[in-house]
Amino acid sequence: MTAEPVLQVKNIHKAFGDRKILEGVSFDVYAGEMLGLIGPSGCGKSTLLKIICGLLAPDQGEVIRRSDDIGLVFQGSALLNSLSVRNNLALALDGRNLTKKEEDKIIREKLELVELSDFMYASPTRLSGGQQKRTSFARAIVNDPKIILYDEPTTGLDPVMSTVIEDYMIVLSHQLSAASIVVTHQFSTWTRTTNRVVLMFEGKIVWQGTPEEGVKSDNPFMQQFATGSREGPMLTAKI
Numbered sequence: 302m303t304a305e306p307v308l309q310v311k312n313i314h315k316a317f318g319d320r321k322i323l324e325g326v327s328f329d330v331y332a333g334e335m336l337g338l339i340g341p342s343g344c345g346k347s348t349l350l351k352i353i354c355g356l357l358a359p360d361q362g363e364v365i366r367r368s369d370d371i372g373l374v375f376q377g378s379a380l381l382n383s384l385s386v387r388n389n390l391a392l393a394l395d396g397r398n399l400t401k402k403e404e405d406k407i408i409r410e411k412l413e414l415v416e417l418s419d420f421m422y423a424s425p426t427r428l429s430g431g432q433q434k435r436t437s438f439a440r441a442i443v444n445d446p447k448i449i450l451y452d453e454p455t456t457g458l459d460p461v462m463s464t465v466i467e468d469y470m471i472v473l474s475h476q477l478s479a480a481s482i483v484v485t486h487q488f489s490t491w492t493r494t495t496n497r498v499v500l501m502f503e504g505k506i507v508w509q510g511t512p513e514e515g516v517k518s519d520n521p522f523m524q525q526f527a528t529g530s531r532e533g534p535m536l537t538a539k540i
């Protein structure tokens with residue numbers, strides 16, 4: 302790990318109308334580190350990712366990014382149905398002045414990693430939900446980014462494909478020395494891939510630690526989240 306974090310999230314506040322969603326969220330992410338962002342549905346995880354990558358502006362606070370190479374795996378796959386799988390990935394390569402042959406090589410390589418090279422020229426409408434998810438994963442990493450933001454990368458995948466994606470997230474984080482954030486509800490994903498987990502509730506961080514500490518924690522928020530219990534301090538969550 303380098304001394305300087307690749308990504309610094311400082312005291313982020315965000316409201317939609319008079320509904321406060323984020324109320325002072327701060328953390329740092331270092332090169333090669335995978336931070337898990339967990340919390341009940343609607344607590345602002347996707348909103349925070351959008352602020353981190355610059356799609357949304359915070360009302361208060363700042364995000365310091367020490368790299369502009371960012372890959373984003375959206376919660377919905379966000380593929381363009383009018384383009385082939387190949388061209389969905391090629392969009393992300395725009396501006397690099399590559400020949401078609403060079404583009405094809407990179408795209409095929411990334412699609413092979415998610416076992417979809419047979420679908421290179423297919424329309425995304427022909428893909429299952431899980432295949433679309435894997436395509437959006439391949440698109441996010443096509444430029445070997447230094448910051449990777451994953452919004453529910455394994456939701457809707459079968460358990461074996463979830464493991465494949467989780468393993469690849471781990472490999473990428475090492476290979477690219479990327480600073481990654483993964484938003485997930487899937488237990489296997491945050492326990493297997495992350496170095497550190499941040500639990501959000503009502504706009505604030507209520508617990509953080511390693512996944513090993515999270516599983517054993519007697520913090521009432523973390524305990525409720527890790528066990529999925531209906532009883533606990535998050536009972537009032539809007540879920």
Ligand SMILES: Nc1ncnc2c1ncn2[C@@H]1O[C@H](COP(=O)(O)OP(=O)(O)OP(=O)(O)O)[C@@H](O)[C@H]1O
Pocket residue numbers: 317322340341342343344345346347348349376
């Ligand atoms: N553009 C927007 N305008 C108004 N409200 C919004 C907007 N985007 C999100 N919200 C609201 O902000 C809250 C947080 O949404 P967000 O998508 O960040 O939740 P989340 O933690 O990602 O939930 P989930 O786990 O279900 O994906 C929700 O109540 C949502 O309705």
Ligand SMILES: [Mg+2]
Pocket residue numbers: 346347348376452
């Ligand atoms: Mg979300």
